[in-house]
Amino acid sequence: MAKDFLESKYVTVDTNVEIHYIEKGEGEPIIFIPGLTFSGDIFRAQVERFSDKYRVIAIDPRGQGLSTKGTSGNNYVTHGKDLIAFIKALGLEKVILVGWSTGNLDIWSYAEQAGLDNLKAAVTIDMSPLPLHPDPAWWTEGTIEELSEVASRVLITPEGTREFFKEYAEETMIQHDMTQDEISYLLDMSGKTPYWICGELFASAIFSNYYDTALAISEKLPSLMFIAEHWSDVAEPFYNKNFPGTKTFVMGGHLMFFEYPEKWNAVFADFIEKL
Numbered sequence: 001m002a003k004d005f006l007e008s009k010y011v012t013v014d015t016n017v018e019i020h021y022i023e024k025g026e027g028e029p030i031i032f033i034p035g036l037t038f039s040g041d042i043f044r045a046q047v048e049r050f051s052d053k054y055r056v057i058a059i060d061p062r063g064q065g066l067s068t069k070g071t072s073g074n075n076y077v078t079h080g081k082d083l084i085a086f087i088k089a090l091g092l093e094k095v096i097l098v099g100w101s102t103g104n105l106d107i108w109s110y111a112e113q114a115g116l117d118n119l120k121a122a123v124t125i126d127m128s129p130l131p132l133h134p135d136p137a138w139w140t141e142g143t144i145e146e147l148s149e150v151a152s153r154v155l156i157t158p159e160g161t162r163e164f165f166k167e168y169a170e171e172t173m174i175q176h177d178m179t180q181d182e183i184s185y186l187l188d189m190s191g192k193t194p195y196w197i198c199g200e201l202f203a204s205a206i207f208s209n210y211y212d213t214a215l216a217i218s219e220k221l222p223s224l225m226f227i228a229e230h231w232s233d234v235a236e237p238f239y240n241k242n243f244p245g246t247k248t249f250v251m252g253g254h255l256m257f258f259e260y261p262e263k264w265n266a267v268f269a270d271f272i273e274k275l
Helices: 040-050 076-090 103-114 144-154 158-173 180-190 195-206 211-220 229-242 261-273
Strands: 007-014 017-024 028-033 054-060 095-100 119-125 223-227 247-250
Touching: 007 076, 017 040, 017 076, 028 040, 028 076, 028 103, 040 054, 040 095, 040 261, 054 076, 076 103, 076 195, 095 103, 103 119, 103 211, 119 261, 144 158, 144 195, 158 180, 158 195, 223 229, 223 261, 229 247
Parallel strands: 028 054, 028 095, 095 119, 119 223, 223 247
Antiparallel strands: 007 017, 017 054
């Protein structure tokens, strides 16, 4: 009998390092991975929607949510290793991985280190595998000057980090005018990651390069990239040209699966039902 309740659990992935996750349902495994500073709870609408047919898991990466926070391992190579250990500890096979924002880097890091054999599909949401590049035709997270400003002058205090995410949520993540309750929900979740861990992860993300891994996924696995509307004129042609085996779908803002869950879930359901 399938589990019809959501469970909150922990699994040890390294010495004194636990990954927290929520889980519901039974069947083929789907793992949702949130972006910088967020927890798996951001995927609650997806956990509820797909748990009738799948074993749906949403994790808090190291340093985020209720997972262990420490002075080491706050980078995406380690996040990939954590995901390898997590999947092994739970005995999961032929996993569908879904990442949002820097959660994409967790997927690509996993694939680079563990290969593709234990993956059934990869779904990435709104972040390039090469976040920094001097060519304006490339899909990046911003200019060198813009990203340097954030890393060296903004994400160095709790106040600066909160203000950064408030502005990013209002201008980039969500398209409608949010209520105070909605803003508080997002900022409270984000605020569980200490500012100094956020800064380390931000720097690791910006200087990551998973182009070759994303290309291998495009060529060898069923894959889908969701792209936000605000930069689709650059991001979609870039992805279609460089990773032609990966389908693309444009919708909403950076947090489209949270703001428009029914539409996002319908596209995702169509994708996984054809695997």
